[in-house]
Amino acid sequence: MTTTTVAPPASRPARRRLRAGGRRALTAWLFLAPSIIILVAFTLYPMIQAVYLSFTDYNLIRAAEFVGLSNYVELFQSGPFWNAFTNTVVYALVVTPVTVILALLFAIMLNQAFRGRAFARTAIFLPFIVSLGIIAIAWAFLLDPNIGLLSYWLSFVGIVPEQGWLSDPRYAMGAVMLVGVWKNVGFYMVIYLAGLQSIPVDMYEAARLDGAGPWQRFRSITLPLLSNQTLLVMVLALIATLQAFDQIYVMTRGGPFFKTETLVMLIYREGFQELRFGYASAISFVLLIFVFILSMIQFGYLRRKQVTY
Secondary structure (H helix, E strand, O other), X not given: OOOOOOOOOOOHHHHHHHHHHHHHHHHHHHHHHHHHHHHHHHHHHHHHHHHHHOOEEOOOOOXXXXXXXXXXXXXXXXXXXXXXXXXXXXXHHHHHHHHHHHHHHHHHHHOOOOOOHHHHHHHHHHHHHOOHHHHHHHHHHHOOOOOOHHHHHHHOOOOOOOXXXXXXXXXXXXXXXXXXXXXXHHHHHHHHHHHHHOOOHHXXXXXXXXXXXXXXXXXXXXXXXXXXXXXXXXXXXXXXXHOOOHHHHHHOOOOOOOOOOOHHHHHHHHHHHOOOHHHHHHHHHHXXXXXXXXXXXXXXXXXXXXXXX
C-alpha cells in the first residue's frame, strides 16, 4: 500500500503577499503602458521599417521592390557618401573635444563665487534651450558679409573672406562648427557643474595643506572625480555631432560645393529631395551602426577610468 504526501497549502499571509505583488506589478505595467506604446509606435517600428526599406527600391510612387544589398553596394562605391562621411568625421573630431573642453573650463570658472555668476551661467546655458533652427538663422545674419555685425567687427582686424563666411569653401565648415559648439556647451557645462559640486571640499583643503598647486589639484582630484560626468558628456557630445543637421541645413544647405554636407544632410537629400527612400534608409542604417560602434568604444574606454566616491 503506497501513501502520497500532499504539500500543505500556502499560508494565508503568503497568498496575500503574492496577490499584493501581482497588483503592484500590474499597476506598474499600466503606468508604463503609454510610454511603451509610444516607444514602439514612434521608435521601434520606424527603425524596423527603415531596415526593411534599406533592402528595397522605394520612391513613394511605386511599391517597394526588394533589391537585396544593392543600396549598400552603391553607397560604399559612391563619392557623395564618402564625402559626407569625411565631413561628418571632421565635424565630430573638432566639435566634440572643443565643446567638452570649453564646458569643463566654464564649469570650473563658474563654480567659483563672484558677482554676476548666476547671470553668466544663464547666458551660457540659454542657447541650449533655444531652437537650433532659430539660432542658425541668427548666426547666418551675423555672418552675412554685407549686413552681418560679426563680419563688420572682424573687418577691423582684416579678417574678411572673399565670398562670405558661408559661401566660401574654406570657412563654411568652421562657421557651422562654431554654431554647434556655441549651442551645446552650456548643457555640458551644467553636467560638469553638478559633478564639481559633488566633490568633497575636504579633499581640496587636504591637498592644499600638502602643498599641491592649482594644476596638481585639478589633475589629481578634479579630473579623476569628474570621470563619471566626462563619460556621459563625451558620449552625448559624440552622438550629437555625428547627427548634425539643423544649423547646416539652415545656414549652408550642405554647400558650398558639398563642403558641409554631413551624412544626415545626405540622408535628407536622397530621401526627401531625390525620393530614394531605400537608399536613404541604407545610409541611415550605416550611420546607426557607426554611431553605435564609436559609442561602445568610447564607453568601454572611459568606463575603465571611472571613479566611485
